[in-house]
Amino acid sequence: MRKLLRVDMAKGTCITEDVDKQYPNAGGRSLTSAIIAAEVNPHSHALGASNKIVIAPGLLSGTSCVNSGRLSIGAKSPLTGTIKESNVGGTAALYLGKMQIAGIVIENLPAQGSLFSLLVKTDGAELMPADDLKGLGNYDLVEKLKEKYSDRVSIISIGPSGENRLSSATVAVTDPDGRPCRHAGRGGIGAVMGSKGLKAIIVDPADAPGVTIHDRAAFKNASKFLKNMLVESEYTAPKTGEYAKYGMNLIMDPVNDLGALPSYNYRQGQFEGVSKINGKALYNTIKERGGKYNHSGCSTCIIQCSNVYVDMEGKYVTSSLEYETLFALGSNCGIDDLDALAQMDRLCDDYGIDTMETGCAIAVAMEGGVKSFGDANGAIELIKEIGKCSPMGRILGSGTEVTGKAYGVVRVPVVKGQSMAGYDPRVIKGLGVTYATSTMGADHTAGFAAVFSETDRDPKGKARMSRDSQNLMGFIDTIGICFAVTDVAKQDNGGVESMANMVNATYGWKKTMKDYIELGKNVLAMEKEFNEKAGFTAKDNRLPEFMRTEKVSPNNTVFDVSYDEIDEVFEQ
Amino acid sequence: MRKLLRVDMAKGTCITEDVDKQYPNAGGRSLTSAIIAAEVNPHSHALGASNKIVIAPGLLSGTSCVNSGRLSIGAKSPLTGTIKESNVGGTAALYLGKMQIAGIVIENLPAQGSLFSLLVKTDGAELMPADDLKGLGNYDLVEKLKEKYSDRVSIISIGPSGENRLSSATVAVTDPDGRPCRHAGRGGIGAVMGSKGLKAIIVDPADAPGVTIHDRAAFKNASKFLKNMLVESEYTAPKTGEYAKYGMNLIMDPVNDLGALPSYNYRQGQFEGVSKINGKALYNTIKERGGKYNHSGCSTCIIQCSNVYVDMEGKYVTSSLEYETLFALGSNCGIDDLDALAQMDRLCDDYGIDTMETGCAIAVAMEGGVKSFGDANGAIELIKEIGKCSPMGRILGSGTEVTGKAYGVVRVPVVKGQSMAGYDPRVIKGLGVTYATSTMGADHTAGFAAVFSETDRDPKGKARMSRDSQNLMGFIDTIGICFAVTDVAKQDNGGVESMANMVNATYGWKKTMKDYIELGKNVLAMEKEFNEKAGFTAKDNRLPEFMRTEKVSPNNTVFDVSYDEIDEVFEQ
Numbered sequence A, B: 001m002r003k004l005l006r007v008d009m010a011k012g013t014c015i016t017e018d019v020d021k022q023y024p025n026a027g028g029r030s031l032t033s034a035i036i037a038a039e040v041n042p043h044s045h046a047l048g049a050s051n052k053i054v055i056a057p058g059l060l061s062g063t064s065c066v067n068s069g070r071l072s073i074g075a076k077s078p079l080t081g082t083i084k085e086s087n088v089g090g091t092a093a094l095y096l097g098k099m100q101i102a103g104i105v106i107e108n109l110p111a112q113g114s115l116f117s118l119l120v121k122t123d124g125a126e127l128m129p130a131d132d133l134k135g136l137g138n139y140d141l142v143e144k145l146k147e148k149y150s151d152r153v154s155i156i157s158i159g160p161s162g163e164n165r166l167s168s169a170t171v172a173v174t175d176p177d178g179r180p181c182r183h184a185g186r187g188g189i190g191a192v193m194g195s196k197g198l199k200a201i202i203v204d205p206a207d208a209p210g211v212t213i214h215d216r217a218a219f220k221n222a223s224k225f226l227k228n229m230l231v232e233s234e235y236t237a238p239k240t241g242e243y244a245k246y247g248m249n250l251i252m253d254p255v256n257d258l259g260a261l262p263s264y265n266y267r268q269g270q271f272e273g274v275s276k277i278n279g280k281a282l283y284n285t286i287k288e289r290g291g292k293y294n295h296s297g298c299s300t301c302i303i304q305c306s307n308v309y310v311d312m313e314g315k316y317v318t319s320s321l322e323y324e325t326l327f328a329l330g331s332n333c334g335i336d337d338l339d340a341l342a343q344m345d346r347l348c349d350d351y352g353i354d355t356m357e358t359g360c361a362i363a364v365a366m367e368g369g370v371k372s373f374g375d376a377n378g379a380i381e382l383i384k385e386i387g388k389c390s391p392m393g394r395i396l397g398s399g400t401e402v403t404g405k406a407y408g409v410v411r412v413p414v415v416k417g418q419s420m421a422g423y424d425p426r427v428i429k430g431l432g433v434t435y436a437t438s439t440m441g442a443d444h445t446a447g448f449a450a451v452f453s454e455t456d457r458d459p460k461g462k463a464r465m466s467r468d469s470q471n472l473m474g475f476i477d478t479i480g481i482c483f484a485v486t487d488v489a490k491q492d493n494g495g496v497e498s499m500a501n502m503v504n505a506t507y508g509w510k511k512t513m514k515d516y517i518e519l520g521k522n523v524l525a526m527e528k529e530f531n532e533k534a535g536f537t538a539k540d541n542r543l544p545e546f547m548r549t550e551k552v553s554p555n556n557t558v559f560d561v562s563y564d565e566i567d568e569v570f571e572q
Helices: A028-039 A092-098 A138-148 A189-195 A216-232 A242-258 A279-289 A323-333 A338-351 A355-367 A376-388 A391-397 A400-406 A429-437 A462-479 A483-487 A495-507 A513-533 A563-571 B028-039 B092-098 B138-148 B189-195 B216-232 B242-258 B279-289 B323-333 B338-351 B355-367 B376-388 B391-397 B400-406 B429-437 B462-479 B483-487 B495-507 B513-533 B563-571
Strands: A003-008 A013-018 A053-057 A071-076 A083-088 A101-107 A116-121 A124-129 A154-157 A171-173 A182-184 A198-203 A292-295 A306-310 A316-318 B003-008 B013-018 B053-057 B071-076 B083-088 B101-107 B116-121 B124-129 B154-157 B171-173 B182-184 B198-203 B292-295 B306-310 B316-318
Touching: A003 A124, A013 A124, A028 A053, A028 A071, A028 A083, A028 A101, A028 A462, A028 A513, A053 A092, A053 A189, A071 A092, A071 A189, A083 A171, A083 A513, A092 A101, A092 A154, A092 A198, A101 A116, A138 A154, A138 A198, A138 A338, A171 A189, A216 A495, A242 A279, A242 A292, A242 A323, A279 A292, A279 A306, A279 A338, A306 A338, A316 A338, A323 A338, A323 A355, A338 A355, A338 A376, A355 A376, A355 A391, A355 A400, A376 A391, A391 A400, A391 B391, A391 B400, A400 B391, A400 B400, A429 A462, A429 A563, A462 A483, A462 A495, A462 A513, A462 A563, A483 A495, A495 A513, B003 B124, B013 B124, B028 B053, B028 B071, B028 B083, B028 B101, B028 B462, B028 B513, B053 B092, B053 B189, B071 B092, B071 B189, B083 B171, B083 B513, B092 B101, B092 B154, B092 B198, B101 B116, B138 B154, B138 B198, B138 B338, B171 B189, B216 B495, B242 B279, B242 B292, B242 B323, B279 B292, B279 B306, B279 B338, B306 B338, B316 B338, B323 B338, B323 B355, B338 B355, B338 B376, B355 B376, B355 B391, B355 B400, B376 B391, B391 B400, B429 B462, B429 B563, B462 B483, B462 B495, B462 B513, B462 B563, B483 B495, B495 B513
Parallel strands: A003 A101, A116 A198, B003 B101, B116 B198
Antiparallel strands: A003 A013, A053 A071, A053 A101, A071 A083, A083 A182, A116 A124, A154 A171, A154 A198, A171 A182, A292 A306, A306 A316, B003 B013, B053 B071, B053 B101, B071 B083, B083 B182, B116 B124, B154 B171, B154 B198, B171 B182, B292 B306, B306 B316
């Protein structure tokens, strides 16, 4: 039986159900979104009793499939007001999959001010008072919990920002080294977990039965196909691939070359300090100092895009320093100091706050005159204000939109209240369409409609391209496969089909690839319906005004995909 | 010719047009909303170059009609994102009407950081650098300007909160005593004026030709009818009426008796400290100390609901201390100290920040643990933070919704981002419908659907009642008549018709009462269309969740007018 664990924070109970009774065949994002859509009043306050958190490994998580360690965490978002699925790596998805736990649902609110931790074992779960954990940063918290439980557990937790219900608060998941450095960053799910008074979930996989594979031979074949594809790619090849070397930051140079690297609060598309923070700079610094590249951030990963950043003495600072962090806190704030950026990343992970939202919020605050662009120490001070939860910290921690409002700033790069990612939509227009139309607010992983060539600047066909990519991601996020895999394993080379074949082999289904794309589409439809009930319409699928009026250098282009076309394509 | 004065802040030009060419027969709210709807992109940022401010006296302003001194100020609101007409008294509407200036339109943005004042005279207008006025509170500002120009000008101005583009910033207008104590409070129009770099408008009525009355005899008849009606009412009778004695605070006792007085952030409907801040307490305190009740806040007013509040030494503190201020900063924050409340009112007027939005924001901050309910000194400190524009001040000054977000508070009494007025919608349900459906966010003056009896608690017919009341206000706000007049002069006693007759007599029109109600309805339709283009739908016409789930004592009722009924009635 694939289990659904329902945890009632008001009653203090943990109940196990058969997930397939109510939500047949659902997993990952298709499960989180189904439960939020069916059980949460779209008009409710995201931090109120009616909201729920759903934590669900993908359908392939727990199997031996490569890069299948992704966890979906869903809720109504306090940042965007939309439904939200925030996706995270680490070790929890693998363990939950092996434990045959398809989902954990956190419901209701405990007595005000109380704090709990949840221990999830193969044979049951238990809520425990956690007053001793109050206010702890994720790093100290995890040390304390590992001492108590063991190194073999996975920990899903919030830092002080989640406890303080800041709209950009994350949910951290420990990586294979046991560090709380993998974050479901977007949309403030950490604040929802804080509102529920849940500080940490300890997932202990001891005695896990593992996933029962219906057709082992078929699974093995498909699994081998996908693995080979990754092994043979120059990007994803283990140890020698570009990702293994430069991590996700591999992308900074091509983005800068295209003129799409957001710099100075999306004022420029190229950053003069790029060579100090790009993939090579990161790789060289880590290598020189004896840190780690080619590091595993998620269970079953063979791409190894993670890294461990160390200081000049070789001491651990943070893991993993990634592109989206380096753009948001780096070029977008005019900061080109890797050590400072690593320190900021560490602070954000410890407080449990989204580096992307925080970077964009700080850039908007800089635009509002709070600090100067390029002031690395100033940015570190501001992040520490978030940790202290001072009024300044509450402004920044509430996200880019609130920061813009508080400082009367007009250039605020958000859609549906969520900040954009590291690709200027005036240059990579397919991503502009994704930012505008995603059910999650401005989100690049929702549909990475980019090819990194001049054609990205052509508005033609980008609505359709984004739509197809978003539908595909509805499937990918459901099965628990890493987003980076889709860089190599595509629909036209059998890569995606091999994933579908593995799902069929695991569960004994006979679905076609078309069925699975339909499934992805249905996930999005479900999410869209929730958002519509919450009051969102096509009119919310718009980029901020300045993206259509202000040209970004050096291409001097604006976002000019017609909204009529966008609305039309997304109606289909 | 009724003139429209267009002031371009980018070019520094002032151009006069014939208003009737582009906006025939429009005045007050029908002019502000027509211009915003026609000329402002609904998707634009409220503080960006595309927004405009329109300042328009009502159609009867400038005539001798009693209580016709209301000024409409319109823009896209930075607080709500909707179209906004904020209505204010003082002397400006009379003067502009006499100068035959139907509207002033402030367009575009000047160079960043520059500040101007605008001198409007009968024969033309002029923009002047105003760096010397930077950062001044409204009181010092007005003193300085009166010294320079004379006591006979009317001054429309912003305080530091407007300069700092806070979403709750007001536009102040001087009263007949020349004090900046009349405020277009709602919706943050002061922030828009701040974004335009316009610190003050000096309206000098010297040599004003006055309004040409087409049919003097008919005007006199109708004017006399309305005046008599007010003179004969126990509420509005000059000098002896209830309003003259207790001002708008007359209403606190009946609201409290009904159980609709918002107390402790809308947790209770009755306030145990009511007798210390109600109409009688205010009247007695003012009388004892030699302040003024029966005071005129607006030109041509005979009701005299204003007052001058003095301290124990008889020294001026503020004018006018009104019900909405006393509920918002008083009962709603658990504060029952009149002197403290008068000080808060004075501070808010000086900084140029809405007392209603600020009171509700402070109550939400109290709910979030920033201060304790009832802490008057704490509340004063918080308001001073707004004046300093510290991070805390920026949170509170950005309004109740942002404050709720920053502090993770679930009980946030706003609709479309604007805080509710001093009538709990779970008890006075007609006002609940107005809060929900008004084109302006939660606003009581948009349609005062209350009768102050038990029937207010009955959900039946309230959607229709609010709708009719809102349509009527579309007309009232167009002609510049004070909201309080409609308490006595109604549609079923000829009062409203006398106003229509005056408009006909003034302009030589032959419109029927039905035409004028249709006019009011059209104003709302225009506003609704703007909001729809901006992305608002019927789904935004909702009260916050807790108003439907949490019973308010002592009636223990929730807001239960069905949204189906509301949507249906407002579709007609």
